Amino acid sequence: PPVLKLAVIEGDGIGQEVVPQGVRALRAALEPVGVTVATTEFDLGAGRWHRTGETLTDEDMARLAEHDAILLGAVGDPDVPSGVLERGMLLKLRFGFDHYVNLRPTKLLPGVPSPLADPGDMDFLVVREGTEGPYVGNGGSMRTGTELEVATEVSLNTAVGVERVVRYAFEQAEKRRGKLTLVHKHNVLVHAGHLWQRIVDRVGAEHPDVTVDYAHVDAAMIYLATDPGRFDVIVTDNLFGDIVTDLAAAVGGGIGLAASGNLNPSGDYPSMFEPVHGSAPDIAGKDLADPTATVLSVALLLDHLGQLEPAAAVRAAVESDLAARTGSEILAARGTTQIGDDLVAAISGR
Amino acid sequence: PPVLKLAVIEGDGIGQEVVPQGVRALRAALEPVGVTVATTEFDLGAGRWHRTGETLTDEDMARLAEHDAILLGAVGDPDVPSGVLERGMLLKLRFGFDHYVNLRPTKLLPGVPSPLADPGDMDFLVVREGTEGPYVGNGGSMRTGTELEVATEVSLNTAVGVERVVRYAFEQAEKRRGKLTLVHKHNVLVHAGHLWQRIVDRVGAEHPDVTVDYAHVDAAMIYLATDPGRFDVIVTDNLFGDIVTDLAAAVGGGIGLAASGNLNPSGDYPSMFEPVHGSAPDIAGKDLADPTATVLSVALLLDHLGQLEPAAAVRAAVESDLAARTGSEILAARGTTQIGDDLVAAISGR
Numbered sequence: 189p190p191v192l193k194l195a196v197i198e199g200d201g202i203g204q205e206v207v208p209q210g211v212r213a214l215r216a217a218l219e220p221v222g223v224t225v226a227t228t229e230f231d232l233g234a235g236r237w238h239r240t241g242e243t244l245t246d247e248d249m250a251r252l253a254e255h256d257a258i259l260l261g262a263v264g265d266p267d268v269p270s271g272v273l274e275r276g277m278l279l280k281l282r283f284g285f286d287h288y289v290n291l292r293p294t295k296l297l298p299g300v301p302s303p304l305a306d307p308g309d310m311d312f313l314v315v316r317e318g319t320e321g322p323y324v325g326n327g328g329s330m331r332t333g334t335e336l337e338v339a340t341e342v343s344l345n346t347a348v349g350v351e352r353v354v355r356y357a358f359e360q361a362e363k364r365r366g367k368l369t370l371v372h373k374h375n376v377l378v379h380a381g382h383l384w385q386r387i388v389d390r391v392g393a394e395h396p397d398v399t400v401d402y403a404h405v406d407a408a409m410i411y412l413a414t415d416p417g418r419f420d421v422i423v424t425d426n427l428f429g430d431i432v433t434d435l436a437a438a439v440g441g442g443i444g445l446a447a448s449g450n451l452n453p454s455g456d457y458p459s460m461f462e463p464v465h466g467s468a469p470d471i472a473g474k475d476l477a478d479p480t481a482t483v484l485s486v487a488l489l490l491d492h493l494g495q496l497e498p499a500a501a502v503r504a505a506v507e508s509d510l511a512a513r514t515g516s517e518i519l520a521a522r523g524t525t526q527i528g529d530d531l532v533a534a535i536s537g538r
Numbered sequence: 539p540p541v542l543k544l545a546v547i548e549g550d551g552i553g554q555e556v557v558p559q560g561v562r563a564l565r566a567a568l569e570p571v572g573v574t575v576a577t578t579e580f581d582l583g584a585g586r587w588h589r590t591g592e593t594l595t596d597e598d599m600a601r602l603a604e605h606d607a608i609l610l611g612a613v614g615d616p617d618v619p620s621g622v623l624e625r626g627m628l629l630k631l632r633f634g635f636d637h638y639v640n641l642r643p644t645k646l647l648p649g650v651p652s653p654l655a656d657p658g659d660m661d662f663l664v665v666r667e668g669t670e671g672p673y674v675g676n677g678g679s680m681r682t683g684t685e686l687e688v689a690t691e692v693s694l695n696t697a698v699g700v701e702r703v704v705r706y707a708f709e710q711a712e713k714r715r716g717k718l719t720l721v722h723k724h725n726v727l728v729h730a731g732h733l734w735q736r737i738v739d740r741v742g743a744e745h746p747d748v749t750v751d752y753a754h755v756d757a758a759m760i761y762l763a764t765d766p767g768r769f770d771v772i773v774t775d776n777l778f779g780d781i782v783t784d785l786a787a788a789v790g791g792g793i794g795l796a797a798s799g800n801l802n803p804s805g806d807y808p809s810m811f812e813p814v815h816g817s818a819p820d821i822a823g824k825d826l827a828d829p830t831a832t833v834l835s836v837a838l839l840l841d842h843l844g845q846l847e848p849a850a851a852v853r854a855a856v857e858s859d860l861a862a863r864t865g866s867e868i869l870a871a872r873g874t875t876q877i878g879d880d881l882v883a884a885i886s887g888r
């Protein structure tokens with residue numbers, strides 16, 4: 189029987205609670221199609237760093253590369269200096285495995301409260317570039333710590349890098365409602381911004397059935413707060429994508445439900461799936477974390493593997509579970525494991 | 539009698555409608571204290587550029603510099619390529635006049651609807667850096683327009699530039715509720731971010747009565763959408779400030795009410811006051827624009843000149859006007875000029 193080789197990085201805090209529920213959901217979804225899941229646990233994150241000083245070694249990367257996909261929880265704790273795990277592990281994975289598509293859907297599901305008074309129908313997909321922009325780590329400082337310090341951060345953008353993610357976004361728009369919005373700030377970041385705009389124009393000409401528009405990132409904030417239903421597919425750079433998707437998560441039902449996939453569509457490297465939320469040390473270890481974002485990330489993993497029916501089963505389970513909730517009391521009353529049990533039962537049709 | 543020399547840049551679109559109302563409000567507010575306003579109109583913006591190809595000449599800058607303050611409406615129309623007026627005029631003014639503090643208050647006033655279901659008490663001040671960061675225009679591209687194009691944008695940050703705006707922000711926090719939040723992304727933009735964090739820590743040590751915290755810009759999105767009442771003073775860089783303040787405007791009652799000041803606190807150059815909104819070509823010339831953001835920008839101008847009682851009179855007039863509105867119908871029914879009339883009457887105590 190076919191075996192899916194899954195690399196599992198629980199990480200820290202609630203990552204260790206939500207990932208096991210994600211793995212259970214994955215197994216339940218793949219059982220009907222006869223695929224079994226072979227997991228390899230990777231000890232990465234704050235715990236490992238505190239013990240060994242290591243973030244992610246070349247050997248880790250080589251072992252991870254042998255898997256079909258990676259499921260990641262969250263990493264970090266307050267005692268790790270800012271940037272150590274982000275640059276040394278998370279971004280090293282995204283860059284090393286050329287995860288040039290960071291896929292983040294927002295769909296306000298029935299029964300889920302939004303902080304917006306009138307959220308309307310919200311169902312859009314952010315395609316965030318994952319390997320370029322201000323995230324490349326090309327910066328530095330001189331006279332550091334003195335009154336004459338100068339610090340730089342360089343955003344690097346290539347036609348190759350922009351075009352491949354723009355193409356991916358247009359393909360998604362074709363499969364959805366046929367609308368694509370470029371979000372950037374090309375009136376100020378003219379060089380990077382005009383590169384993005386030119387490529388969107390050029391690829392757009394090959395997709396006459398897709399309606400294309402543009403929003404400055406600041407205007408996109410206003411739209412997300414007042415009229416998120418206007419979006420179908422948003423394509424944007426790495427930093428703007430980070431910002432836009434957290435706001436999207438907030439208005440779309442909360443960070444506890446936001447899923448993401450870091451894709452290498454070429455298949456040269458394993459793609460990685462993770463909830464958008466962090467390790468939440470304040471609630472960790474208390475069975476209080478909502479595993480739904482991780483389970484929805486598993487649905488993205490199944491999409492990526494072409495397992496569309498199991499993916500649909502996972503989403504249907506989540507939708508009916510959410511529709512039955514009546515607010516945060518239900519989450520607290522059930523806890524992480526119980527929600528996992530309920531989702532697995534629903535996926536298995538029990 | 540003392541005379542205030544005001545440079546007036548109406549600009550384009552609704553800028554030409556809202557600025558005259560702002561000037562009337564300014565005159566009405568200063569009358570009781572015996573200050574008269576001498577205005578000089580500057581023809582800048584899309585109109586001038588279409589006619590002459592000029593954005594902002596050295597001679598314009600020299601003449602503007604002779605004024606006590608600048609009131610700007612908005613610039614731009616769809617036929618000006620993106621970036622021309624932004625870089626060539628607006629940012630040239632901000633950089634040339636060393637407007638290192640970009641002040642953007644958000645206060646949800648009584649009677650004003652918010653898109654948030656439960657906005658709570660919202661009263662915070664964003665202190666956005668105005669002369670550094672990714673806005674410096676230090677970027678370029680090579681092999682432009684080819685498949686091998688590389689485009690860069692460099693964020694430049696100096697200890698001097700960060701410290702002066704951070705000091706300003708702490709002073710504001712002292713005068714307000716004693717809380718300051720640094721918004722950045724120092725887990726990814728480690729060089730610039732750690733410079734900001736170190737300076738906030740150091741200046742914070744001189745202000746033990748101010749509580750300091752930190753939010754990544756993505757997390758700040760979530761807070762602004764779910765709990766904006768948590769903020770008092772936000773200090774942040776130029777690009778993050780642009781993004782944060784548009785979301786702040788949206789949740790705080792809309793871009794039609796959002797005021798801003800571009801300050802040179804040293805007084806070496808005139809400070810500039812402008813509504814956050816743009817030139818809105820779609821509604822221009824129809825008496826449909828709300829002049830309130832411009833009038834509130836005039837209140838910031840009065841604060842800056844130390845005219846605190848006139849500033850308070852302007853704010854009181856706006857608050858009572860807004861409290862009497864019952865939604866957008868009232869705006870449409872009254873129009874730009876009528877709202878101006880009503881505000882001027884209220885400022886004059888008539």
Ligand SMILES: CC(C)[C@H](C(=O)O)[C@@H](O)C(=O)O
Binds near residue numbers: 278430464725756
């Ligand atoms: C943790 C951080 C490096 C990361 C990012 O900025 O991409 C996170 O915010 C995310 O959105 O996945």
Ligand SMILES: CC(C)[C@H](C(=O)O)[C@@H](O)C(=O)O
Binds near residue numbers: 376406624628780814
């Ligand atoms: C027009 C543009 C250059 C400007 C900015 O990005 O600062 C505007 O968005 C603003 O916020 O004042």
